[in-house]
Amino acid sequence: VVVRRALAEPGYVAVGVRGRLREQRFAAVMPVAAVQRRVTPEALCGVISPRDLPALRALDQLRPVLAQEVWGVTGSAGFELATGIEALHAQ
Incomplete structure (x- = not known):
């Protein structure tokens, strides 16, 4: 959930x-x-997905910049990184 x-x-x-x-x-x-189990969006910052999708590539590129802030991954990307259940698509 x-x-x-x-x-x-x-x-x-x-x-x-x-x-x-x-x-x-x-x-x-x-x-x-x-x-x-509780996973916060901030706890997902270092989670790397094995999938090659535009949103995940963008997230990988932004990690160094975002590492200077308090931030977290939410929405479908956060759900996928937290659970391993595929929720993202190429669009």
Whole structure:
């Protein structure tokens, strides 16, 4: 799951379950106590993908510049780098 931008009751986190396609998403909430692994966007800065796609090549080129800032990888690229599940395409 990924954390989504929604309010949740104390002790819960708003999450989304992703499918293979962008429109295949399911909104839910889950107890914080059920979280087994947390990966922040900032933790993905050094993750290198074996795939050769334009977005990942651009990310590799920008890493030295972005290393001087506090930043992280989000969206489909972040999801792919965090999980290893292919979410990006050439376009």
